Amino acid sequence: MSIPRGGVTAVMGPSGTGKTTLLRLITGQVRADSGAIEVAGQNLRTLRRAELYALRRRMGMLFQNGALLTDLTVFENVAYPIREHTDLPERLVRQLVLTKLQAVGLRGAAYLMPSELSGGMSRRVALARAIVMDPEILIYDEPFVGLDPISMGVILRLIRRLNDTLGLTSIVVSHDVEEISTVADNVFLLSGGKVVAKGTPQELRSYPSEIVRQFVGGLADGPVPFHYPAPDYFSELLATGEDS
Amino acid sequence: MKELWHRARESLIGLGAEVRFLLRLIVLVPGALLRFDLIMAQIWNAGALSLVIIMLSGLFVGMVLGLQGFQILQRFGSEEALGTAAAIGLVKELGPVITALLFAGRAGTALASELGLMRATDQLSAMEMMAVDPIKRVVMPRFLGGVIAMPLLAAIFSVIGLYGAQLIGVQIMGVDSGSFWSQMRAGVGLADINEGIAKSLVFGVACSLIAVYEGYYATPTAAGVGQATTRTVVTSAVVILFLDYLLTAAFL
Numbered sequence: 001m002s003i004p005r006g007g008v009t010a011v012m013g014p015s016g017t018g019k020t021t022l023l024r025l026i027t028g029q030v031r032a033d034s035g036a037i038e039v040a041g042q043n044l045r046t047l048r049r050a051e052l053y054a055l056r057r058r059m060g061m062l063f064q065n066g067a068l069l070t071d072l073t074v075f076e077n078v079a080y081p082i083r084e085h086t087d088l089p090e091r092l093v094r095q096l097v098l099t100k101l102q103a104v105g106l107r108g109a110a111y112l113m114p115s116e117l118s119g120g121m122s123r124r125v126a127l128a129r130a131i132v133m134d135p136e137i138l139i140y141d142e143p144f145v146g147l148d149p150i151s152m153g154v155i156l157r158l159i160r161r162l163n164d165t166l167g168l169t170s171i172v173v174s175h176d177v178e179e180i181s182t183v184a185d186n187v188f189l190l191s192g193g194k195v196v197a198k199g200t201p202q203e204l205r206s207y208p209s210e211i212v213r214q215f216v217g218g219l220a221d222g223p224v225p226f227h228y229p230a231p232d233y234f235s236e237l238l239a240t241g242e243d244s
Numbered sequence: 245m246k247e248l249w250h251r252a253r254e255s256l257i258g259l260g261a262e263v264r265f266l267l268r269l270i271v272l273v274p275g276a277l278l279r280f281d282l283i284m285a286q287i288w289n290a291g292a293l294s295l296v297i298i299m300l301s302g303l304f305v306g307m308v309l310g311l312q313g314f315q316i317l318q319r320f321g322s323e324e325a326l327g328t329a330a331a332i333g334l335v336k337e338l339g340p341v342i343t344a345l346l347f348a349g350r351a352g353t354a355l356a357s358e359l360g361l362m363r364a365t366d367q368l369s370a371m372e373m374m375a376v377d378p379i380k381r382v383v384m385p386r387f388l389g390g391v392i393a394m395p396l397l398a399a400i401f402s403v404i405g406l407y408g409a410q411l412i413g414v415q416i417m418g419v420d421s422g423s424f425w426s427q428m429r430a431g432v433g434l435a436d437i438n439e440g441i442a443k444s445l446v447f448g449v450a451c452s453l454i455a456v457y458e459g460y461y462a463t464p465t466a467a468g469v470g471q472a473t474t475r476t477v478v479t480s481a482v483v484i485l486f487l488d489y490l491l492t493a494a495f496l
Contacts, residue, residue: 027373056375063373067366081374084381129374 001188001195008163008170010180010201013190014215014224019173022190023141026171027061028052040136057085060130061139066122068114068129074101075110078129085133100128104158120151127158131166138162140172144179152179159183177216189215191224265457266449268379269387276384286389290351290452291397297350298343302401305338306330306408313409314417323413324423328431330409331402335432335440339402341488344447347394348480352455355386356476359459360469368460383460387452394448395441402440439495446487451480 003009011019024030025037028044037044042055068077078097082088088096101107104124114122123143130138140159144152160183163170174180180187181201189197189204189212197204197212205216214222230236276283309330317323359382362368368378406428413419455476462472 029369029372053375053377056373059373061370061373063366063370065365067370069367069370070362070365081376084374084376126370133374 001198003169003171004186005169006167007185008159008172008183010184010187011171011173011190012175012177012180012187012215014175017190018193019190020141023061023139023171023173027056027059027139057133058135059137059139060133060135062123062126062130062141062143064142064145065119066114066126068117068122068126070114072114073110074106074112074114074117074125077114077125078132081129081133096132097128100132101125103131103162104128105154118151120147120154123147123151123155124158127155127162131162131168134166135168137169137171140170140174142173142175144174144176152176156183177218191215262453262457265460266453269384269453269456272380272384273388276380276388279385282381282385283388283392286385287393288389290347290355290386290390291393294347294350294393294397295400297346298397298401299404301342301346302339302404303408305342305401306334306405306410307412309333309338309405310409310412310417314413314419323417323419324427325431326409326413326419327424327426327428330413331406331428331432332436334402334405334409335436336443337488337492339398339405340440340443340447341484343398343401343444344394344451344484345481347390347397347447348451348455348477348484351390351393352451352476352480353473355390355452355455356459356462357469357473359383359386359456360462360464360472363460363462364464364466364469379460383456387456390452390455391445391448394451395444398440398444398447435495439491442495443488443491446491447484450483450487454480454483 011022013019021030025032025044026039028047032045039055040058042051044052044055047055068074069080072080075097078100079093082093082096098107098110101110104127106121106124106128109117109121109125114125117125143155143159147155156179159170159172162168172180172184181204184201187197187199187201187204188195191211197207197209199207204212207213207216211223213219214224220226310326313326313329313333314323317325317329359368362378362382368382371378371381410421410424414421414424458472458476458479462468
Protein backbone atom coordinates (compact mmCIF):
# COMPACT_ATOMS: atom_id res chain seq x y z
CA MET A 1 0.00 0.00 0.00
CA SER A 2 1.18 3.49 -0.65
CA ILE A 3 -0.01 6.60 1.08
CA PRO A 4 -0.15 9.71 -1.08
CA ARG A 5 1.50 12.91 0.07
CA GLY A 6 -0.73 15.76 1.13
CA GLY A 7 -4.03 14.02 1.79
CA VAL A 8 -5.94 12.50 4.65
CA THR A 9 -5.67 8.73 4.46
CA ALA A 10 -7.79 6.56 6.69
CA VAL A 11 -6.78 3.06 7.70
CA MET A 12 -9.77 1.06 8.88
CA GLY A 13 -10.45 -2.51 9.82
CA PRO A 14 -11.83 -4.77 12.52
CA SER A 15 -10.02 -4.91 15.84
CA GLY A 16 -6.89 -7.01 15.85
CA THR A 17 -6.11 -6.77 12.15
CA GLY A 18 -2.83 -4.98 12.61
CA LYS A 19 -3.75 -1.31 12.31
CA THR A 20 -1.75 -0.25 15.33
CA THR A 21 1.08 -2.52 14.28
CA LEU A 22 1.07 -0.75 10.94
CA LEU A 23 1.45 2.61 12.69
CA ARG A 24 4.27 1.27 14.81
CA LEU A 25 5.97 0.06 11.65
CA ILE A 26 5.57 3.41 9.92
CA THR A 27 7.00 5.23 12.92
CA GLY A 28 9.81 2.73 13.43
CA GLN A 29 8.72 1.71 16.92
CA VAL A 30 8.91 -1.88 15.75
CA ARG A 31 11.00 -3.18 12.89
CA ALA A 32 9.61 -5.24 10.06
CA ASP A 33 10.74 -8.86 9.85
CA SER A 34 10.44 -8.79 6.10
CA GLY A 35 9.31 -6.45 3.38
CA ALA A 36 10.10 -2.77 3.13
CA ILE A 37 8.59 0.37 4.56
CA GLU A 38 9.61 3.65 3.11
CA VAL A 39 8.79 6.98 4.68
CA ALA A 40 9.75 10.08 2.71
CA GLY A 41 12.03 7.92 0.57
CA GLN A 42 13.92 6.32 3.46
CA ASN A 43 13.73 2.62 4.16
CA LEU A 44 12.95 2.19 7.84
CA ARG A 45 14.54 -1.23 8.12
CA THR A 46 18.03 -0.08 7.29
CA LEU A 47 17.83 3.18 9.24
CA ARG A 48 20.18 3.69 12.15
CA ARG A 49 18.96 5.03 15.47
CA ALA A 50 20.10 8.61 14.89
CA GLU A 51 18.61 8.65 11.39
CA LEU A 52 15.35 7.25 12.72
CA TYR A 53 15.19 10.02 15.31
CA ALA A 54 15.91 12.59 12.62
CA LEU A 55 13.05 11.16 10.57
CA ARG A 56 10.73 11.19 13.57
CA ARG A 57 11.26 14.90 13.97
CA ARG A 58 9.41 15.21 10.67
CA MET A 59 6.48 13.18 12.04
CA GLY A 60 3.91 13.89 14.69
CA MET A 61 1.80 11.27 16.33
CA LEU A 62 -1.37 11.48 18.34
CA PHE A 63 -1.72 8.58 20.75
CA GLN A 64 -5.06 7.06 21.69
CA ASN A 65 -5.26 8.68 25.11
CA GLY A 66 -3.11 11.69 24.31
CA ALA A 67 -0.08 10.42 26.27
CA LEU A 68 0.61 13.82 27.78
CA LEU A 69 3.46 13.98 30.29
CA THR A 70 1.53 14.06 33.52
CA ASP A 71 4.07 16.04 35.53
CA LEU A 72 4.03 19.05 33.20
CA THR A 73 1.38 21.69 32.54
CA VAL A 74 -0.44 21.89 29.21
CA PHE A 75 1.86 24.73 28.16
CA GLU A 76 5.03 22.81 29.07
CA ASN A 77 3.73 19.70 27.35
CA VAL A 78 3.35 21.56 24.07
CA ALA A 79 6.66 23.34 24.61
CA TYR A 80 8.43 20.07 25.38
CA PRO A 81 9.60 19.13 21.86
CA ILE A 82 10.79 22.71 21.23
CA ARG A 83 12.77 22.80 24.44
CA GLU A 84 14.30 19.38 23.78
CA HIS A 85 15.35 20.05 20.22
CA THR A 86 16.04 23.77 19.97
CA ASP A 87 17.54 26.66 21.89
CA LEU A 88 14.89 29.20 20.98
CA PRO A 89 14.46 32.19 23.28
CA GLU A 90 11.66 31.93 25.81
CA ARG A 91 9.59 34.64 24.10
CA LEU A 92 9.52 32.72 20.85
CA VAL A 93 8.72 29.43 22.58
CA ARG A 94 5.78 31.15 24.24
CA GLN A 95 4.47 32.51 20.95
CA LEU A 96 4.82 29.15 19.20
CA VAL A 97 3.07 27.28 21.97
CA LEU A 98 0.25 29.80 22.24
CA THR A 99 -0.40 29.81 18.49
CA LYS A 100 -0.61 26.01 18.44
CA LEU A 101 -2.88 25.96 21.47
CA GLN A 102 -5.03 28.62 19.79
CA ALA A 103 -5.30 26.37 16.73
CA VAL A 104 -6.85 23.61 18.84
CA GLY A 105 -8.91 26.10 20.86
CA LEU A 106 -7.23 25.52 24.20
CA ARG A 107 -5.15 28.65 24.71
CA GLY A 108 -7.19 29.32 27.84
CA ALA A 109 -6.20 25.94 29.30
CA ALA A 110 -2.47 26.55 28.96
CA TYR A 111 -1.76 26.44 32.68
CA LEU A 112 -3.91 23.47 33.63
CA MET A 113 -2.39 20.10 34.49
CA PRO A 114 -3.21 17.12 32.23
CA SER A 115 -5.19 15.52 35.05
CA GLU A 116 -7.62 18.45 34.94
CA LEU A 117 -8.50 17.91 31.27
CA SER A 118 -11.31 15.86 29.76
CA GLY A 119 -10.51 13.09 27.28
CA GLY A 120 -11.26 15.28 24.27
CA MET A 121 -9.22 18.17 25.63
CA SER A 122 -6.19 15.94 26.34
CA ARG A 123 -6.30 14.76 22.80
CA ARG A 124 -6.44 18.31 21.48
CA VAL A 125 -3.45 19.28 23.63
CA ALA A 126 -1.60 16.23 22.34
CA LEU A 127 -2.51 17.37 18.83
CA ALA A 128 -1.04 20.80 19.52
CA ARG A 129 2.11 19.09 20.80
CA ALA A 130 2.26 16.87 17.71
CA ILE A 131 2.19 19.87 15.34
CA VAL A 132 4.43 22.20 17.33
CA MET A 133 7.57 21.14 15.46
CA ASP A 134 5.75 21.59 12.11
CA PRO A 135 5.87 17.96 10.97
CA GLU A 136 5.25 16.79 7.43
CA ILE A 137 3.36 13.68 8.47
CA LEU A 138 0.76 13.49 11.20
CA ILE A 139 -0.42 10.14 12.47
CA TYR A 140 -3.55 9.60 14.51
CA ASP A 141 -4.04 6.36 16.44
CA GLU A 142 -7.79 5.92 16.96
CA PRO A 143 -8.45 9.59 17.72
CA PHE A 144 -12.21 9.15 18.36
CA VAL A 145 -12.24 6.37 20.91
CA GLY A 146 -14.34 7.27 23.94
CA LEU A 147 -15.22 10.80 22.83
CA ASP A 148 -18.65 12.43 22.99
CA PRO A 149 -20.15 13.60 19.66
CA ILE A 150 -19.10 17.22 20.21
CA SER A 151 -15.46 16.40 20.95
CA MET A 152 -15.50 13.97 18.07
CA GLY A 153 -16.74 16.68 15.72
CA VAL A 154 -14.05 19.03 16.96
CA ILE A 155 -11.26 16.50 16.36
CA LEU A 156 -12.67 15.60 12.94
CA ARG A 157 -12.69 19.21 11.83
CA LEU A 158 -9.19 19.72 13.23
CA ILE A 159 -7.85 16.77 11.28
CA ARG A 160 -9.10 18.24 8.03
CA ARG A 161 -8.22 21.83 8.81
CA LEU A 162 -4.70 21.14 10.06
CA ASN A 163 -4.05 18.92 7.09
CA ASP A 164 -5.04 21.61 4.62
CA THR A 165 -3.60 24.69 6.32
CA LEU A 166 -0.28 23.13 7.31
CA GLY A 167 0.11 21.06 4.14
CA LEU A 168 0.44 17.81 6.03
CA THR A 169 0.09 14.20 5.10
CA SER A 170 -2.32 12.70 7.60
CA ILE A 171 -2.80 9.04 8.42
CA VAL A 172 -5.81 8.22 10.58
CA VAL A 173 -6.41 4.81 12.08
CA SER A 174 -10.02 4.41 13.12
CA HIS A 175 -13.04 2.20 12.93
CA ASP A 176 -15.62 4.93 12.97
CA VAL A 177 -16.78 4.46 9.38
CA GLU A 178 -19.29 7.30 9.17
CA GLU A 179 -17.10 9.93 10.82
CA ILE A 180 -13.93 9.20 8.99
CA SER A 181 -15.70 9.10 5.62
CA THR A 182 -16.47 12.79 5.97
CA VAL A 183 -12.81 13.84 6.12
CA ALA A 184 -10.75 11.15 4.42
CA ASP A 185 -9.54 11.41 0.84
CA ASN A 186 -8.51 7.77 0.68
CA VAL A 187 -9.40 4.72 2.68
CA PHE A 188 -7.53 1.46 3.17
CA LEU A 189 -9.50 -1.37 4.70
CA LEU A 190 -7.42 -4.01 6.43
CA SER A 191 -8.51 -7.45 7.49
CA GLY A 192 -6.41 -10.31 8.77
CA GLY A 193 -3.25 -8.27 8.20
CA LYS A 194 -3.99 -7.67 4.52
CA VAL A 195 -5.39 -4.78 2.52
CA VAL A 196 -8.81 -5.96 1.35
CA ALA A 197 -10.03 -2.72 -0.18
CA LYS A 198 -8.83 0.73 -1.07
CA GLY A 199 -10.34 3.81 -2.63
CA THR A 200 -12.33 6.90 -1.76
CA PRO A 201 -15.00 6.60 0.94
CA GLN A 202 -17.70 6.65 -1.78
CA GLU A 203 -16.05 3.84 -3.72
CA LEU A 204 -15.83 1.77 -0.59
CA ARG A 205 -19.55 1.94 0.03
CA SER A 206 -20.26 0.00 -3.16
CA TYR A 207 -17.21 -2.24 -3.01
CA PRO A 208 -17.96 -5.75 -4.26
CA SER A 209 -16.64 -7.67 -1.27
CA GLU A 210 -18.28 -9.44 1.64
CA ILE A 211 -15.86 -8.22 4.26
CA VAL A 212 -16.12 -4.60 3.12
CA ARG A 213 -19.91 -4.78 3.18
CA GLN A 214 -19.85 -6.26 6.65
CA PHE A 215 -17.47 -3.64 7.97
CA VAL A 216 -19.01 -0.58 6.34
CA GLY A 217 -22.53 -1.74 7.18
CA GLY A 218 -21.62 -2.79 10.69
CA LEU A 219 -23.13 -6.27 10.34
CA ALA A 220 -22.70 -8.66 13.24
CA ASP A 221 -21.98 -11.78 11.22
CA GLY A 222 -20.09 -12.29 8.01
CA PRO A 223 -16.53 -13.10 7.01
CA VAL A 224 -15.58 -11.86 10.49
CA PRO A 225 -17.65 -14.36 12.47
CA PHE A 226 -19.77 -13.39 15.46
CA HIS A 227 -18.61 -16.50 17.31
CA TYR A 228 -15.10 -17.00 18.51
CA PRO A 229 -13.94 -20.43 17.27
CA ALA A 230 -15.30 -23.05 19.69
CA PRO A 231 -16.23 -26.72 19.75
CA ASP A 232 -19.74 -27.68 18.75
CA TYR A 233 -22.30 -25.89 20.92
CA PHE A 234 -24.58 -28.83 21.73
CA SER A 235 -21.92 -31.37 22.44
CA GLU A 236 -20.17 -28.92 24.78
CA LEU A 237 -23.42 -28.16 26.63
CA LEU A 238 -24.23 -31.84 26.97
CA ALA A 239 -20.77 -32.83 28.12
CA THR A 240 -20.51 -33.52 31.84
CA GLY A 241 -17.83 -30.92 32.27
CA GLU A 242 -15.37 -33.33 33.87
CA ASP A 243 -13.79 -34.48 30.67
CA SER A 244 -13.42 -31.01 29.20
CA MET B 245 13.38 -30.30 39.02
CA LYS B 246 12.58 -29.21 35.50
CA GLU B 247 10.67 -26.25 36.91
CA LEU B 248 13.67 -25.31 39.06
CA TRP B 249 16.02 -25.48 36.09
CA HIS B 250 13.62 -23.38 34.08
CA ARG B 251 13.40 -20.77 36.84
CA ALA B 252 17.17 -20.63 37.23
CA ARG B 253 17.54 -20.12 33.50
CA GLU B 254 14.92 -17.39 33.48
CA SER B 255 16.55 -15.47 36.29
CA LEU B 256 19.96 -15.82 34.65
CA ILE B 257 18.53 -14.35 31.45
CA GLY B 258 16.97 -11.57 33.52
CA LEU B 259 20.31 -10.86 35.16
CA GLY B 260 21.99 -10.71 31.76
CA ALA B 261 19.38 -8.26 30.48
CA GLU B 262 19.85 -6.13 33.57
CA VAL B 263 23.62 -6.03 33.14
CA ARG B 264 23.18 -5.06 29.49
CA PHE B 265 20.82 -2.29 30.59
CA LEU B 266 23.44 -1.12 33.09
CA LEU B 267 26.15 -1.04 30.42
CA ARG B 268 23.84 0.96 28.16
CA LEU B 269 23.30 3.43 31.01
CA ILE B 270 27.01 3.70 31.80
CA VAL B 271 27.77 4.62 28.19
CA LEU B 272 25.28 7.48 28.49
CA VAL B 273 26.65 8.91 31.75
CA PRO B 274 28.88 11.65 30.27
CA GLY B 275 26.06 12.99 28.11
CA ALA B 276 23.61 12.87 30.99
CA LEU B 277 25.89 14.93 33.22
CA LEU B 278 25.40 17.85 30.82
CA ARG B 279 21.75 18.01 31.89
CA PHE B 280 22.53 18.34 35.57
CA ASP B 281 19.27 20.18 36.28
CA LEU B 282 17.38 16.96 35.52
CA ILE B 283 19.64 14.98 37.85
CA MET B 284 19.24 17.57 40.60
CA ALA B 285 15.47 17.19 40.45
CA GLN B 286 15.86 13.44 40.86
CA ILE B 287 18.33 13.77 43.74
CA TRP B 288 15.62 15.83 45.38
CA ASN B 289 13.03 13.18 44.55
CA ALA B 290 15.03 10.18 45.69
CA GLY B 291 17.16 11.80 48.35
CA ALA B 292 15.54 14.76 50.02
CA LEU B 293 12.15 13.10 50.15
CA SER B 294 13.68 10.03 51.85
CA LEU B 295 15.39 12.14 54.52
CA VAL B 296 12.71 11.89 57.19
CA ILE B 297 12.46 8.11 57.11
CA ILE B 298 16.26 7.76 56.95
CA MET B 299 16.84 10.11 59.88
CA LEU B 300 14.15 8.57 62.06
CA SER B 301 15.36 5.04 61.38
CA GLY B 302 18.95 6.11 61.98
CA LEU B 303 18.05 7.55 65.34
CA PHE B 304 16.28 4.39 66.50
CA VAL B 305 18.93 2.03 65.16
CA GLY B 306 21.56 4.10 66.97
CA MET B 307 19.56 4.02 70.19
CA VAL B 308 19.23 0.23 70.00
CA LEU B 309 22.96 -0.03 69.34
CA GLY B 310 23.59 2.14 72.39
CA LEU B 311 21.45 -0.09 74.58
CA GLN B 312 22.67 -3.44 73.31
CA GLY B 313 26.26 -2.33 73.04
CA PHE B 314 26.22 -1.01 76.56
CA GLN B 315 24.76 -4.24 77.96
CA ILE B 316 27.37 -6.39 76.29
CA LEU B 317 30.37 -4.16 76.87
CA GLN B 318 29.45 -3.72 80.51
CA ARG B 319 30.01 -7.43 81.07
CA PHE B 320 33.64 -6.95 80.14
CA GLY B 321 33.91 -3.66 81.96
CA SER B 322 34.71 -1.79 78.81
CA GLU B 323 31.73 0.55 78.36
CA GLU B 324 34.07 3.24 77.07
CA ALA B 325 34.45 1.25 73.84
CA LEU B 326 30.76 1.92 73.09
CA GLY B 327 31.65 4.86 70.82
CA THR B 328 33.99 2.75 68.71
CA ALA B 329 31.61 -0.18 68.55
CA ALA B 330 28.63 1.92 67.54
CA ALA B 331 30.59 3.96 65.00
CA ILE B 332 32.13 0.94 63.28
CA GLY B 333 28.83 -0.91 63.27
CA LEU B 334 27.05 2.07 61.77
CA VAL B 335 29.62 3.26 59.25
CA LYS B 336 30.58 -0.16 57.90
CA GLU B 337 27.36 -2.16 58.07
CA LEU B 338 24.14 -0.73 59.38
CA GLY B 339 24.42 2.65 57.69
CA PRO B 340 24.84 1.45 54.11
CA VAL B 341 22.65 -1.66 54.42
CA ILE B 342 19.65 -0.23 56.23
CA THR B 343 19.76 2.96 54.18
CA ALA B 344 19.75 0.88 51.02
CA LEU B 345 16.83 -1.25 52.24
CA LEU B 346 14.84 1.85 53.18
CA PHE B 347 15.82 3.52 49.91
CA ALA B 348 14.52 0.53 47.95
CA GLY B 349 11.24 0.75 49.84
CA ARG B 350 10.80 4.49 49.65
CA ALA B 351 12.50 5.73 46.46
CA GLY B 352 12.88 2.48 44.49
CA THR B 353 9.17 1.70 44.49
CA ALA B 354 8.33 5.29 43.58
CA LEU B 355 10.73 5.14 40.63
CA ALA B 356 9.49 1.78 39.40
CA SER B 357 5.81 2.67 39.58
CA GLU B 358 6.39 6.08 38.00
CA LEU B 359 8.25 4.59 35.03
CA GLY B 360 5.77 1.72 34.78
CA LEU B 361 2.85 4.11 34.64
CA MET B 362 4.62 6.26 32.07
CA ARG B 363 5.00 3.13 29.98
CA ALA B 364 1.37 2.13 30.54
CA THR B 365 0.04 5.56 29.52
CA ASP B 366 2.21 5.70 26.37
CA GLN B 367 4.25 8.61 27.72
CA LEU B 368 7.49 6.81 26.91
CA SER B 369 6.32 6.00 23.38
CA ALA B 370 5.19 9.60 22.96
CA MET B 371 8.70 10.75 23.87
CA GLU B 372 10.19 8.38 21.35
CA MET B 373 7.81 9.79 18.74
CA MET B 374 9.03 13.28 19.61
CA ALA B 375 12.54 12.01 18.85
CA VAL B 376 13.42 12.21 22.54
CA ASP B 377 15.20 9.14 23.88
CA PRO B 378 13.37 8.19 27.09
CA ILE B 379 16.45 6.37 28.37
CA LYS B 380 18.42 9.61 28.20
CA ARG B 381 15.67 11.94 29.29
CA VAL B 382 13.79 9.89 31.88
CA VAL B 383 15.76 6.84 32.98
CA MET B 384 19.27 8.30 33.22
CA PRO B 385 18.52 11.24 35.55
CA ARG B 386 16.58 8.93 37.86
CA PHE B 387 19.35 6.37 37.89
CA LEU B 388 22.10 8.93 38.55
CA GLY B 389 19.98 10.75 41.11
CA GLY B 390 19.67 7.52 43.07
CA VAL B 391 23.37 6.71 42.76
CA ILE B 392 24.33 10.17 44.07
CA ALA B 393 21.70 10.29 46.79
CA MET B 394 22.52 6.93 48.37
CA PRO B 395 25.99 7.66 49.88
CA LEU B 396 24.71 10.99 51.18
CA LEU B 397 21.74 9.33 52.83
CA ALA B 398 23.95 6.59 54.30
CA ALA B 399 26.28 9.22 55.76
CA ILE B 400 23.35 11.07 57.32
CA PHE B 401 22.02 7.78 58.67
CA SER B 402 25.36 6.98 60.33
CA VAL B 403 25.72 10.43 61.87
CA ILE B 404 22.23 10.43 63.30
CA GLY B 405 22.68 6.83 64.46
CA LEU B 406 25.85 7.81 66.29
CA TYR B 407 23.96 10.60 67.96
CA GLY B 408 21.30 8.05 69.01
CA ALA B 409 23.94 5.73 70.49
CA GLN B 410 25.46 8.65 72.34
CA LEU B 411 22.04 9.70 73.60
CA ILE B 412 21.48 6.33 75.24
CA GLY B 413 25.05 5.42 76.17
CA VAL B 414 26.25 8.76 77.49
CA GLN B 415 23.15 10.68 78.49
CA ILE B 416 21.19 7.79 80.01
CA MET B 417 23.56 4.92 80.82
CA GLY B 418 26.29 7.19 82.05
CA VAL B 419 29.26 6.29 79.85
CA ASP B 420 31.90 8.99 80.13
CA SER B 421 31.40 11.43 77.29
CA GLY B 422 35.10 12.14 76.81
CA SER B 423 36.11 8.51 76.46
CA PHE B 424 33.08 7.78 74.24
CA TRP B 425 34.24 10.30 71.64
CA SER B 426 38.01 9.94 72.02
CA GLN B 427 37.92 6.13 71.81
CA MET B 428 35.73 6.45 68.76
CA ARG B 429 38.16 8.81 67.06
CA ALA B 430 41.06 6.54 67.87
CA GLY B 431 39.25 3.34 66.86
CA VAL B 432 37.64 4.30 63.56
CA GLY B 433 40.06 4.64 60.68
CA LEU B 434 39.77 6.06 57.19
CA ALA B 435 39.59 2.52 55.83
CA ASP B 436 36.35 1.92 57.74
CA ILE B 437 34.77 5.03 56.33
CA ASN B 438 35.94 4.19 52.83
CA GLU B 439 34.36 0.76 53.16
CA GLY B 440 31.08 2.37 54.15
CA ILE B 441 31.18 4.80 51.23
CA ALA B 442 32.11 2.07 48.76
CA LYS B 443 29.26 -0.10 49.97
CA SER B 444 26.66 2.63 49.76
CA LEU B 445 27.85 3.55 46.26
CA VAL B 446 27.51 -0.05 45.09
CA PHE B 447 24.10 -0.35 46.77
CA GLY B 448 23.09 2.92 45.15
CA VAL B 449 23.92 1.58 41.70
CA ALA B 450 22.17 -1.74 42.41
CA CYS B 451 19.00 -0.25 43.90
CA SER B 452 18.58 2.45 41.27
CA LEU B 453 19.31 0.03 38.45
CA ILE B 454 16.77 -2.51 39.69
CA ALA B 455 14.12 0.19 40.14
CA VAL B 456 14.52 1.81 36.72
CA TYR B 457 14.89 -1.55 34.99
CA GLU B 458 11.76 -3.02 36.56
CA GLY B 459 9.81 0.17 35.88
CA TYR B 460 11.01 0.66 32.33
CA TYR B 461 10.25 -2.89 31.29
CA ALA B 462 7.06 -3.25 33.35
CA THR B 463 4.09 -4.89 31.67
CA PRO B 464 1.94 -1.88 30.75
CA THR B 465 -1.09 -2.82 32.84
CA ALA B 466 -2.21 -2.08 36.39
CA ALA B 467 -1.17 -5.56 37.51
CA GLY B 468 2.13 -5.26 35.68
CA VAL B 469 3.06 -2.01 37.42
CA GLY B 470 2.15 -3.51 40.79
CA GLN B 471 4.31 -6.52 40.04
CA ALA B 472 7.21 -4.31 39.01
CA THR B 473 7.04 -2.41 42.30
CA THR B 474 6.96 -5.60 44.34
CA ARG B 475 9.84 -7.09 42.40
CA THR B 476 11.83 -3.91 42.93
CA VAL B 477 11.68 -4.23 46.70
CA VAL B 478 12.23 -7.98 46.86
CA THR B 479 15.09 -8.07 44.35
CA SER B 480 16.75 -5.01 45.87
CA ALA B 481 16.65 -6.47 49.39
CA VAL B 482 18.17 -9.77 48.35
CA VAL B 483 20.78 -8.17 46.11
CA ILE B 484 21.80 -5.66 48.80
CA LEU B 485 22.38 -8.34 51.41
CA PHE B 486 24.22 -10.57 48.96
CA LEU B 487 26.45 -7.72 47.78
CA ASP B 488 27.03 -6.72 51.39
CA TYR B 489 28.49 -10.14 52.10
CA LEU B 490 30.71 -10.00 49.02
CA LEU B 491 31.95 -6.50 49.79
CA THR B 492 32.61 -7.25 53.44
CA ALA B 493 34.66 -10.28 52.41
CA ALA B 494 36.51 -8.22 49.83
CA PHE B 495 37.44 -5.52 52.34
CA LEU B 496 38.83 -7.96 54.93
